[in-house]
Amino acid sequence: MPTRFKKSLAATVIGILLGSTLSSCAASDQGQSLTIYSGRSESFIAPFFKEFTAQTGIELNIRYGDSSALAAQILEEGENSPADLFISQDAGSLGAVSVTGVFSKLESSLLDRVGSDFRSSNDDWVGLTGRARVFAYAPDRVSKLPTSYQSLIENQYNGKVGIAPTNASFQAFVTTLIQYQGLATTEMWLQKMVENNVKLFEKNSQIVTAIDSGLIDLGLVNHYYLWEVSESLNRQINVKNGFFTAGDLGNLINISGAAILNQSTNKEAAGELIEYLLSDSVQLKFVADTHEYSVVLVDARPEGLPSFAEIKAPSVDLSRLSDISQTQKLLIKLGLI
Amino acid sequence: MKTDTLSGNNHLNSIEQRSSGRKLLVLFSFFALTFAAIPFFYLIKGAFSGELDLIKTVLLREKSLEIFATTIALMSCVSVISTFLGVSLAWCLHNVNLRSNSLLAALVILPIAIPSYVYTYSWMSIIPNLQGFAAAVFILILTTTPYITLAALSALRRSDRAQLEVAQTLGLNKWRSFYLITWPQIRNTVSAGTLLVALYVLSDFGAVSLLGVDTFTRAIENLYRGSFDRSAAAILALVLVAISAILITIESNTRQRSKVISSSNKLMPSSAEINSQRSRFLASLLIGLYLIFALIAPLLQLLLRFISALPGIDYANLFKTALSTIFASLLGSIIALMLALPVGLLSSQASRIGSFTDKSLLIVHALPGIVMGLSLVAFGSELPIVYQTVALLAFSYALLFMAKAVGFVRTSFLRVPKNLMEIAATLNQSKAQSIRRVMIPLATPGLFTATLLVFLSAMKELPATLMLRPTGFETLATEMWSATAILQFNEAAPYALLLVLIAAIPAFLINRPDKSEESGVNIS
Numbered sequence: 001m002p003t004r005f006k007k008s009l010a011a012t013v014i015g016i017l018l019g020s021t022l023s024s025c026a027a028s029d030q031g032q033s034l035t036i037y038s039g040r041s042e043s044f045i046a047p048f049f050k051e052f053t054a055q056t057g058i059e060l061n062i063r064y065g066d067s068s069a070l071a072a073q074i075l076e077e078g079e080n081s082p083a084d085l086f087i088s089q090d091a092g093s094l095g096a097v098s099v100t101g102v103f104s105k106l107e108s109s110l111l112d113r114v115g116s117d118f119r120s121s122n123d124d125w126v127g128l129t130g131r132a133r134v135f136a137y138a139p140d141r142v143s144k145l146p147t148s149y150q151s152l153i154e155n156q157y158n159g160k161v162g163i164a165p166t167n168a169s170f171q172a173f174v175t176t177l178i179q180y181q182g183l184a185t186t187e188m189w190l191q192k193m194v195e196n197n198v199k200l201f202e203k204n205s206q207i208v209t210a211i212d213s214g215l216i217d218l219g220l221v222n223h224y225y226l227w228e229v230s231e232s233l234n235r236q237i238n239v240k241n242g243f244f245t246a247g248d249l250g251n252l253i254n255i256s257g258a259a260i261l262n263q264s265t266n267k268e269a270a271g272e273l274i275e276y277l278l279s280d281s282v283q284l285k286f287v288a289d290t291h292e293y294s295v296v297l298v299d300a301r302p303e304g305l306p307s308f309a310e311i312k313a314p315s316v317d318l319s320r321l322s323d324i325s326q327t328q329k330l331l332i333k334l335g336l337i
Numbered sequence: 338m339k340t341d342t343l344s345g346n347n348h349l350n351s352i353e354q355r356s357s358g359r360k361l362l363v364l365f366s367f368f369a370l371t372f373a374a375i376p377f378f379y380l381i382k383g384a385f386s387g388e389l390d391l392i393k394t395v396l397l398r399e400k401s402l403e404i405f406a407t408t409i410a411l412m413s414c415v416s417v418i419s420t421f422l423g424v425s426l427a428w429c430l431h432n433v434n435l436r437s438n439s440l441l442a443a444l445v446i447l448p449i450a451i452p453s454y455v456y457t458y459s460w461m462s463i464i465p466n467l468q469g470f471a472a473a474v475f476i477l478i479l480t481t482t483p484y485i486t487l488a489a490l491s492a493l494r495r496s497d498r499a500q501l502e503v504a505q506t507l508g509l510n511k512w513r514s515f516y517l518i519t520w521p522q523i524r525n526t527v528s529a530g531t532l533l534v535a536l537y538v539l540s541d542f543g544a545v546s547l548l549g550v551d552t553f554t555r556a557i558e559n560l561y562r563g564s565f566d567r568s569a570a571a572i573l574a575l576v577l578v579a580i581s582a583i584l585i586t587i588e589s590n591t592r593q594r595s596k597v598i599s600s601s602n603k604l605m606p607s608s609a610e611i612n613s614q615r616s617r618f619l620a621s622l623l624i625g626l627y628l629i630f631a632l633i634a635p636l637l638q639l640l641l642r643f644i645s646a647l648p649g650i651d652y653a654n655l656f657k658t659a660l661s662t663i664f665a666s667l668l669g670s671i672i673a674l675m676l677a678l679p680v681g682l683l684s685s686q687a688s689r690i691g692s693f694t695d696k697s698l699l700i701v702h703a704l705p706g707i708v709m710g711l712s713l714v715a716f717g718s719e720l721p722i723v724y725q726t727v728a729l730l731a732f733s734y735a736l737l738f739m740a741k742a743v744g745f746v747r748t749s750f751l752r753v754p755k756n757l758m759e760i761a762a763t764l765n766q767s768k769a770q771s772i773r774r775v776m777i778p779l780a781t782p783g784l785f786t787a788t789l790l791v792f793l794s795a796m797k798e799l800p801a802t803l804m805l806r807p808t809g810f811e812t813l814a815t816e817m818w819s820a821t822a823i824l825q826f827n828e829a830a831p832y833a834l835l836l837v838l839i840a841a842i843p844a845f846l847i848n849r850p851d852k853s854e855e856s857g858v859n860i861s
Binding site: 035036037041042043061062063064065066068069071072073075076077078080082096165166167171200201202203205209213214215228229232233324325328329331332333334335337 | 391394395398399400401403465466468546549559560561562563564565566567569714715718719721724725807808809819822823824825
């Protein structure tokens with residue numbers, strides 16, 4: 001019995017070790033594969049990845065997470081990072097990694113697809129889709145729509161507004177505020193939001209869900225979460241998108257984007273994926289399926305939404321959104337993250 | 338197995354061999370301890386890697402006080418109510434004749450297979466706006482009560498019924514005799530269970546995260562997700578570890594030597610003896626209500642969701658995910674057993690080094706999964722060979738749950754009758770030989786249970802798995818989690834259901850009511 005126990009234990013251990021070695025060998029033998037860190041959530045981008053693999057035979061290993069957390073991970077991993085490609089849901093996370101020099105320069109054939117507003121000034125990341133910051137609201141409960149992000153500190157919105165401070169898009173918005181108005185003014189606004197009992201959420205989609213279920217009336221999100229929530233609940237929801245007055249800092253336009261890491265041994269395949277995502281047909285599919293703005297085809301935008309020109313977003317150099325650390329420190333200090 | 342190396346040459350002087358065997362044992366325990374120190378090292382390194390300014394900002398903000406208060410309040414509420422509920426359930430099952438006590442006992446323990454985030458997920462599907470502190474208390478009570486019930490039940494079964502009967506003949510009522518006779522006998526085991534529950538609440542991630550309750554684990558997660566500077570998360574993690582360490586110290590200091598004078602309890606019939614209508618009604622009501630909330634309602638909800646998900650189930654992925662889960666957990670439990678064997682053996686021999694190692698491991702056990710993940714990501718980033726491999730994930734499972742295995746290993750060795758070892762010695766067997774030929778074979782069932790226990794815990798682990806899994810490697814827990822995160826409750830159901838079904842097997846094997854003397858809370 002004891003020897004049998006030991007033998008079977010030893011056999012199991014050896015079996016497991018062998019199995020794992022073999023399977024990892026098998027994985028590396030099967031043609032090309034790419035490792036992607038994706039801050040774009042699975043529900044949005046997985047179908048595009050699947051289609052790419054089907055077309056090219058390039059296998060994709062995808063690690064989904066929050067853009068900030070994945071940026072932090074790349075910063076921590078440095079040259080040891082197993083990632084070939086970083087896809088972020090906002091420009092700030094790309095910028096923060098870009099300044100450490102771990103991204104490689106992209107081919108001009110990729111960069112030229114995209115307008116200069118939507119790519120890195122260092123040529124090391126490129127936008128994939130465009131999105132607008134909006135306030136989502138319940139039309140039956142909000143009679144007077146806010147005209148500016150600053151209105152949200154008014155008493156009528158007490159306890160009724162939701163934000164997602166860990167979310168990269170929210171942090172990009174706060175970074176813009178700091179750039180335009182300085183740290184002190186921004187801190188004061190955030191402080192007043194806290195005093196106005198702003199509700200904190202982990203994700204934009206949770207904010208939209210909370211508006212639909214009546215927990216809150218309003219929330220600062222990206223425009224496309226309306227569709228995401230409605231589609232995953234498989235029904236109409238009681239939430240609408242609203243824009244602040246043209247030119248308001250709350251109407252920030254941001255991008256989701258991609259960058260290739262320096263130490264990637266498979267830059268060619270990584271470039272192929274970016275090229276695929278920037279192709280006309282895929283850009284149109286982004287507009288139709290995930291309801292985002294195209295960064296390639298100027299007029300391609302989701303139905304019923306104003307064009308970027310109509311929104312009159314604040315002119316922000318997206319490459320300069322990299323100082324997110326300062327924003328995060330402020331949010332930590334105020335207890336928002 | 339490591340004990341192999343202990344076997345030696347027959348002809349050597351037995352005293353010399355004893356000391357060399359012991360040295361090896363100490364050496365291996367030292368290895369285990371070194372491994373266990375890795376997360377602490379990287380945690381401290383992480384906390385002090387950022388600007389020192391940040392430590393002040395993180396600790397001195399108002400929010401930190403709020404987090405501290407919420408965590409302590411949640412822990413206290415859940416520990417007190419779970420202990421009360423768990424002991425009541427155990428007392429009913431032990432004393433009241435309910436016709437099918439052992440089946441009910443098995444059912445009441447079964448929720449051990451259901452992790453807190455599965456509970457939260459199913460209860461959120463039943464009550465859509467379930468959020469906040471009270472909800473977290475409710476969910477965590479459901480999750481943790483079985484640990485107390487299990488501990489109390491096994492203590493009650495070991496308790497001396499003869500004394501109780503004497504007390505009752507002398508005119509003590511049920512309450513007085515419980516307080517004066519039974520409670521002192523089960524107190525230590527129950528308080529170990531309460532400690533386990535308190536540590537569970539401190540380290541719980543799934544429930545508080547889904548329910549939006551700002552405890553330490555959620556704050557750590559938020560800092561981890563929302564900031565480039567990971568030192569902020571590490572600072573809070575260190576505070577949490579300190580709280581756990583204080584808790585363990587308090588519990589072991591308040592523990593009283595149990596003054597159990599065992600009489601002929603083995604000869605006494607141990608069947609439940611209270612037959613009055615009223616007691617039976619109240620006991621059935623309590624057990625019934627608990628089972629409805631903790632087992633029937635959530636499982637029914639999972640089943641309903643599962644049925645509506647049926648047409649879209651990706652069976653290939655479900656199967657692959659189940660295999661991945663079993664594979665990583667199995668590897669973790671084997672590593673845990675390897676590390677636990679020398680430590681358990683050493684501490685069963687009442688040595689000071691053994692009990693020191695034992696205590697230190699308990700603090701590792703108190704490391705929340707999210708903290709383990711945080712520090713092992715930092716460790717792995719410097720070691721590309723293991724980074725994002727199943728091996729590192731399994732290693733984290735082993736570290737997280739090794740202390741549980743050590744408890745089982747030690748008790749199984751302690752149960753080996755001393756006289757058998759003495760007989761072996763008179764038959765000219767060296768200590769190492771008697772360990773190999775007598776102790777290990779007799780302890781094998783216990784070692785098996787230890788492995789199962791780690792396996793069960795590893796299967797349910799979520800936060801460390803989320804951080805440490807290889808890219809593209811999904812477990813049932815992570816698949817379920819990411820589906821829930823994007824509100825695809827139906828899609829999450831098959832993974833949750835399969836997780837509970839697979840976890841129920843070891844949970845049942847470990848806690849078989851007929852063998853429950855071997856089970857119980859084994860972290861102490």
